[in-house]
Amino acid sequence: MSRSDLAGKAAPPKIARPVPLRERVFEALLELIIDGHLRPGQHLAESELAEMLGVSRQPIREALQLLSGEGWVDLHPGHGAFVHAPTAEEADQLLAVRALLETEAARLAARNHTDEGVARLRALCSRGLAAVEADDIDGAVTVNSELHATVMELSGNAVLSDLAAQVSRRVRWYHTPVARQRGRASWEEHTALIDAIAEGDADRAGEIMKDHTEHTRHLYLSRLGEEEPSEPLPSKRRKRRAPASLGN
Amino acid sequence: MSRSDLAGKAAPPKIARPVPLRERVFEALLELIIDGHLRPGQHLAESELAEMLGVSRQPIREALQLLSGEGWVDLHPGHGAFVHAPTAEEADQLLAVRALLETEAARLAARNHTDEGVARLRALCSRGLAAVEADDIDGAVTVNSELHATVMELSGNAVLSDLAAQVSRRVRWYHTPVARQRGRASWEEHTALIDAIAEGDADRAGEIMKDHTEHTRHLYLSRLGEEEPSEPLPSKRRKRRAPASLGN
DNA sequence: AGACTGTATGCTGTAGGCAGTTGACGAAAA
């Protein structure tokens, strides 16, 4: 039976699903935000974006709401969307939460480790080291994300994985410039992490991951201190409110 | 000057901002889902909902996307929205993540504790105990949520708080029936937790919160085992695919 | 001159409508 053969074989690469327009708009706007073309605090008029991207307002609206859900833009009812203005305090909190989630994931991954999973991790680690040797920063960052995502997957907790994915995406906003400085050291820590996971040593894996993420966190904070000496400590909690009327 | 008088006085209760329709639709649909009027796996046709609620399709769409973002419905491009079918495995993972986030929040809250914050916690605890004594389950659940939310707030990490809020809302889907059984014990643990926070003992606060959340988690799992003896262990990972599998 | 009010403009929120696609049912052929 030709039919059952097809049904039995295919499926994995969920073939040919035309990507909804709202998601392409989402990606486009996200890139514009990360690139800095749309600057923090800037008001995003739907009509304007619609004309700019050559689509109607509807997909724009939906994309903006997706972006709002992930914290990239702030939605003020009746006033529209504004590019989220990340504060030093928020970045710190984000990195702290990431550390927490990743640590737990490493612990769980060590507990549920499989040969196949460890092999995938080692493969990614090799690729990452190669990228660093070749001075390919973007590649290294990408592989780094994949590796952390894989650890998440191996944790076996899908909910944890989803949450961490959200957080990681936001973290990558600040992460790229830091990656250069971390360089090799980061990947040596990865190797140690994988060893711990392979041995099923949950506590050690968690500890390594915690140190690993805290390293990047502190590196980020120190970098920030150099660049913006005016606000070295995340103390001021200035809520940026865009329209005047919402002010008080 | 009459003007400055007015400006100086009012403001606190952010007067009369007409709630966007999509949010009211969101609430309405959420209630329908939790109530069980919309059953897991059910297909949600936009036109149908629009007519049912007496609004246009647009706010329905936006509400569905909000619901999707929080995991209440699954959105399949080209096929529409389906009420999410929670599995035992997912519930367990959700409760595990909640435990993780709450534990960290308790630790941070203890570190940043203030007299004012502790006072608020104690007030909530009293209200909760009163509700339990009066056999007011719904009230107890509400106060319980407020208390946990307050601990989150006192942690000082807004990102952590947002994530936990998401998770908690989903947890409450299963939580209500369990609350009855937890009863008094839960609130005694709360009291101990607040004491630890008041003393600034981060480790103890974290430990208590961990035990506290794990208690409810295990209670939920054991309850589940009684009701659905066919699936006592969260082992089967059956990925439910909406369009095709609606047949079975 | 300063403050207040009326008007105008731009935006968001919502509605309605059209085209493309998907899935199902039924009819015809093997």
Add this chain to the structure above:
DNA sequence: TTTTCGTCAACTGCCTACAGCATACAGTCT
């Protein structure tokens, strides 16, 4: 009887249009 193809209905995705509100400006009155 089973398989396959054609037709049809329903729904989603997207676009356009309108109403309500907020803000900004200008004119007028004190």
